[in-house]
Amino acid sequence: MNVKKLLTITILSLVLTSACSNGSKTQMSDKKETIQVSTEKTELAKYDKLVKEKNNELKLEPLELTNYKDKIGATLTNPKYKKFAVNKELTISGVIEKENQLKERYAWVKVSSLDIIDSNSVQDYYIPIENGTFKEDIHFYNGKGNYFIRVMLPATDRNNYYYDLATFEVINVHPEKQRDVTYTPYAQDANLVLKNVDSGLIEASEHLNLQGKVKNLEKTTTIMIEVKKDMENWKHEIPVKNGQFSYDVPLFYGKGLHQINVLVPDKMKDNRYQYGTTLFVNNRSNKQMTPIEFYRTYDERGIQLETPRFGNDVTKLTYQIKGKIDPDANLAKETTHIYIKTKKDQDEALDIIPVKNFTFDGSIYLRFGPGEYEVSVNVPEIREKNTNYFRYFSVASFSVTNHDQNDQRDLLPSRGIPSKHSKIIKLAKEITKDSKNDREKAKAIYDFTSKNISYDVQKFKNNEFEWDDNALKTLRLKTGVCQDYAYLAGALLRASNIEARVISGKAGTGLLKNNHAWIEAKVNGKWLTMDPTWGAGYVQNDQFVAKYNEQYFDPNEQEFRKTHIRENIEY
Structure with missing residues (x-):
């Protein structure tokens, strides 16, 4: 009996100790959150104090509007001064009495850093005008410093033309750099939204996964991605399916800042795109990559190459080719296979990868030993009658370097010869x-x-x-x-x-x-x-x-x- 009692007491003691321990962790977690909130409030108060001190020094002067205000009955409800200080954020708002006379539906705000002048030192905001008002909270992409801000409103006599309403200078006292994701009128008309991006300045390595949605596409089912760095530039159309898109954007040009532009189709002109939004991506990787070259047939046959994403890749003996075909594309159902052509110097090989359920995934051999190969992905000609030869059309091409030192061209499996089966x-x-x-x-x-x-x-x-x-x-x-x-x-x-x-x-x-x-x-x-x-x-x-x-x-x-x-x- 005594042993049983002792055992029972011991078990109860363990349970109570455990419960006490969990409660202690929760209390510590709450304390950390309280400290963090308290620290943030202290930081905020510090910069708010700096704003007040700075504005007291400036002796704030009232903001003057241009004569265009009288023509359309416009006022700026915020800001109210020519030069003033803020803590990290500024609200721009206004009222337009004669909204129905405007040719466009957006107020255009241009923010320029006065401290750093380069290609990235301007950010544009297009603020929807709704029921005669517009309002937007903006932030400062260069952190602490001076900014010149220009507010423009649409013309009444011509499309895509704006007149100045006001200009003013802002001093941001907060050091945090915050670049907003902004959308052009073309993007807003198309309901473009990037789902997995909440900042216009992003850290990444080798590639950026870009996901989003776009609803109002009438004549096309693609958008365009543009990658820029210094003098380098690459563009590529990506498919939109059921209003959704997802793509790993390669950061081709090594370490440093890449500009990623997302373009939406021009509703007025076929085969033309307009800028929708711009992101800046700081690539941490030193890896230099070569863009894949895509041909017209790539879009015509609905090919979507998933692997590789870039050229100038390095491998050992084998290389994976993976992708899918849009079931609604021309000849998609008839495309039962793709051809992969590899060429090294004067030597060529042709491999075949089957297509099943509109997807293809296979590996090819780089059979001619070490060195650089030119690789092309091809779709077959769909024939109505039999022939004793095969024709195919290139959809993409890129280079790959093989580091395997052996030339095994006559021992490895090849087209028609599955010698390892x-x-x-x-x-x-x-x-x-x-x-x-x-x-x-x-x-x-x-x-x-x-x-x-x-x-x-x-x-x-x-x-x-x-x-x-x-x-x-x-x-x-x-x-x-x-x-x-x-x-x-x-x-x-x-x-x-x-x-x-x-x-x-x-x-x-x-x-x-x-x-x-x-x-x-x-x-x-x-x-x-x-x-x-x-x-x-x-x-x-x-x-x-x-x-x-x-x-x-x-x-x-x-x-x-x-x-x-x-x-x-x-x-």
């Missing part, structure tokens, strides 16, 4: 299990491809080539044309760690030769030729006759050239 690897091991060296492995792969794949005469005659033709598809169908034989043999060779490349050219026994593809494999340090298509048999009376022969495995080169014309290596 588990099915290909497993099959390659089975085919070559009894082979003693690379030459025997290559011969075993040649034999398997020639003996197990039939030639598809109909595909050749009807140009039934598809963007997703590849080694796995050939295995599944057990039939194909020359490129399909080459894809399968190439995939099995690379899966067996034998360098292999697809050769394109012409072939035939007479003067007239057709497009053709075959394989070159590197065995014992030398390239040997194999043509598993010609090794599989021949076509007679539009029918494939299966008749294996090994003549086209490592053939005599002089004899081979009589029927085959080598043109290019395909990646």
Whole structure:
């Protein structure tokens, strides 16, 4: 009994101690908040006192308005003096008796720092005039110092023209820099609002995530972003979906202040934008980036590239390409894939990334070793009839630097050759299990491809080539044309760690030769030729006759050239 009582008392003691501890933390938190509020009040009182002292020194003189006040019956209800001091904030307000005569609906206030004169030393406010009044609280982007303020009102005789109502000087005694987010009449007419930005001066690193909404778009579903620093300038259209937009704006030009302009469509003119609002972003990163170049087809086909956001990126061997397609864009439903073209010096490769549910996300190999690559993102031509070639149109291009030191162009997977796929690897091991060296492995792969794949005469005659033709598809169908034989043999060779490349050219026994593809494999340090298509048999009376022969495995080169014309290596 005594033990049970002792245990009960101990548990109660712990609970009470815990409750006491929590209450203590709450009291400390309340005390901190009280101290913080008290400190803020003390600071405020200090600067309010400075304002009074400064205004007493200035001997305040009444503000004089221009003659334009009489024409429209305008008065400024605040401020009332030519030169005066404030603490951090100033309210500008006024009344206009003849509002209905004005050509515009905004009062224009221009604030200029008198202490720092540069491209960022002016801020414009456009204050809506409603029921004959206007009012706005403004702050001071350069903190403590002197500012010249100009208040202008719309003309009665012409559009987009303003007359001075008053000018005055303000001395801000508070050191805090506060740049307001302001919107032009174009932005306010479009109901542009930045959702995740509450200051016009922002700290960021490498990019700024910009989110917002815009409602009144009539002729377009895009807005424009402009990035400026010194003499550098970049513009890009971004999509607006259901009145919302979101975009990671790259801060291309390294450390320092970037000017970000958000532009809205001009309602009166097609393909023209007007400035909506301006932000200044202090980039903490030293990283220099190159803008991506976008082409007209980018917007026409509704492409939205999410990765990358900038060029001049650095990677090792692989690089991700990610994005989506606007379902309402022209040919969006028909766009089942995109092409990625990479070029380094004279070497080129073409990769394919499928599009599923209007999104694409894939990685490409930078197969030609270390160095700078030019990369282009392309959309396919949508064809009404079959052809034996593919056309595509560039939507964006950029550069990427590969730091991988190995040139693996003939070992890595490539278009049509998924040599790292588990099915290909497993099959390659089975085919070559009894082979003693690379030459025997290559011969075993040649034999398997020639003996197990039939030639598809109909595909050749009807140009039934598809963007997703590849080694796995050939295995599944057990039939194909020359490129399909080459894809399968190439995939099995690379899966067996034998360098292999697809050769394109012409072939035939007479003067007239057709497009053709075959394989070159590197065995014992030398390239040997194999043509598993010609090794599989021949076509007679539009029918494939299966008749294996090994003549086209490592053939005599002089004899081979009589029927085959080598043109290019395909990646």
